[in-house]
Amino acid sequence: MHLGSKHSRAEEFLAFLREFQPDSLYLVGDFIDGWKINTGWHWSNACDEIIAHLIRLAQQGTAIRYVAGNHDAFLRNPAFRAGCLATLPRFEVANEFVLETSAGWKFLITHGDLFDCVELNAQWLSKGSTALYDVCLSLNRWYHKIWQHRDCNPHGQCAVLKDRVKRWIRFVSGFENKLLHHAKEQDCDGVICGHIHTPDIVTGDSMWYCNTGDWIENCTGLVERHDGQLHLVRRYDEDLFLRLPSQRGPLRQEIPVKKATSLDERELVAASAGTASRVYAA
Numbered sequence: 001m002h003l004g005s006k007h008s009r010a011e012e013f014l015a016f017l018r019e020f021q022p023d024s025l026y027l028v029g030d031f032i033d034g035w036k037i038n039t040g041w042h043w044s045n046a047c048d049e050i051i052a053h054l055i056r057l058a059q060q061g062t063a064i065r066y067v068a069g070n071h072d073a074f075l076r077n078p079a080f081r082a083g084c085l086a087t088l089p090r091f092e093v094a095n096e097f098v099l100e101t102s103a104g105w106k107f108l109i110t111h112g113d114l115f116d117c118v119e120l121n122a123q124w125l126s127k128g129s130t131a132l133y134d135v136c137l138s139l140n141r142w143y144h145k146i147w148q149h150r151d152c153n154p155h156g157q158c159a160v161l162k163d164r165v166k167r168w169i170r171f172v173s174g175f176e177n178k179l180l181h182h183a184k185e186q187d188c189d190g191v192i193c194g195h196i197h198t199p200d201i202v203t204g205d206s207m208w209y210c211n212t213g214d215w216i217e218n219c220t221g222l223v224e225r226h227d228g229q230l231h232l233v234r235r236y237d238e239d240l241f242l243r244l245p246s247q248r249g250p251l252r253q254e255i256p257v258k259k260a261t262s263l264d265e266r267e268l269v270a271a272s273a274g275t276a277s278r279v280y281a282a
């Protein structure tokens with residue numbers, strides 16, 4: 001989300017949030033952008049409404065699990081955490097959680113920066129590229145305003161640029177493999193992360209990699225539906241669906257990830273029936 005950054009799409013996220021009444025909600029890191037506190041803090045009414053909505057969800061029984069990221073690493077400080085959470089019952093904060101789906105599949109949920117060697121070893125590079133990226137987002141916003149392209153993603157070009165940079169980071173740091181390896185050590189079948197702002201579901205013959213994306217350029221969130229499907233909701237692209245086997249066990253073959261357009265009609269009805277979800281992650 002990067003709440004506090006002027007590029008955060010708080011209103012869009014609030015609309016997404018209001019579509020669900022989940023059993024649990026995972027905020028997969030960088031929910032609040034602490035890096036912006038000194039350099040252009042931007043807190044809109046929609047940001048307040050998001051916090052109020054989360055508190056309301058918690059009061060209605062949703063377990064809210066907040067994963068700390070590199071932009072909200074202040075939450076990794078136990079003293080700070082204890083102070084914040086004393087006022088918020090049903091909120092938990094940690095570096096990682098294990099989510100068990102309705103069929104018993106286990107996913108490690110973590111932000112991902114702890115597996116990004118650029119972030120760990122060269123934070124100056126990470127901070128420098130974040131500043132450049134912010135300039136790109138601003139230029140793009142102006143371009144979008146001038147040409148009034150209301151229907152398309154105002155940050156489309158930035159998403160392409162970021163995608164390239166992040167692909168490079170993935171390549172040099174082995175980001176996905178490190179995460180999957182760590183998840184396997186925790187007896188998990190897959191990982192759900194964020195950090196690189198590239199929404200995706202990738203299947204292999206033994207593990208699943210899910211990236212929830214972001215609410216800056218992509219406006220995406222991952223939902224576990226009551227019918228056992230993982231559903232990646234994407235505002236500017238077709239949604240992705242992964243039908244997990246109905247019982248946990250050893251995987252023998254790769255399960256295809258389907259786009260909304262490739263779902264047959266019966267599946268489409270199941271996928272869109274109701275708005276309820278067990279769990280979702282943003």
Ligand SMILES: [Mn+2]
Binds near residue numbers: 069
């Ligand atoms: Mn991050």
